[in-house]
Amino acid sequence: GDSVTQTEGQVTVSESKSLIINCTYSTTSIAYPNLFWYVRYPGEGLQLLLKVITAGQKGSSRGFEATYNKETTSFHLQKASVQESDSAVYYCALGPYGGSGNKLIFGTGTLLSVKP
Amino acid sequence: EAAVTQSPRSKVAVTGGKVTLSCHQTNNHDYMYWYRQDTGHGLRLIHYSYVADSTEKGDIPDGYKASRPSQENFSLILELASLSQTAVYFCASSDGGSQNTLYFGAGTRLSVL
Secondary structure, three states: OOEEEOOOOEEEEEOOOOEEEOOEEEOOOOOOOEEEEEEEOOOOOEEEEEEEOOOOOEEEEOOEEEEOEOOOOEOOEEEOOOOHHHOEEEEEEEEEEOOOOOEEEEOOOEEEEEEO | OOOEEEEOOEEEEOOOOOEEEEEEEOOOOOEEEEEEEOOOOOOEEEEEEEEOOEEEEOOOOOOOEEEOOOOOEEEEEEOOOOHHHOEEEEEEEEOOOOOOOOEEOOOEEEEEO
């Protein structure tokens, strides 16, 4: 089947320190998977942070970066220097699957807490 | 700006009762989705729709119905709510293309007692 794994449920980082949130994926049904990071700030809905549709490419947004690595089936999210405002839940996602409709498979999410 | 609005934001329901969660989008998108999230699980797709008056089953449709009376509105209906349906529910909309962004509502926290 298809799945997305985020091993850390919660990560705490001090402000200005670096961050990495791990994401690995597995797919048997999607020939050319697209990979996404969505973020949910407190009290808000999920919003797209970045996406990469081509293996080997890197996506970036708001200081965050993620590289689509087909060999290791990974799409880790990194930031060189986090800010308190980055505190949120981050979801890795894979898609589309199951024909039309842009349906995505989501990981369990990683809660990032940035300490001032 | 794209907007997806869910109501209510939270609800407490009794086992066996009927619950309706509503979603309204102003994005002019064809596709709308209902996901649920439980602790330890990613978001899982319940139902989706690509046109008014038609709905499709997602990955976990059992115990849920959906209704799409117009392009803007998409409801999720629990006819007989059960304890196992306690979760956070998210509605989303999209153009439906494989690279298009999903726009999410803020979620509805449902507790079934």
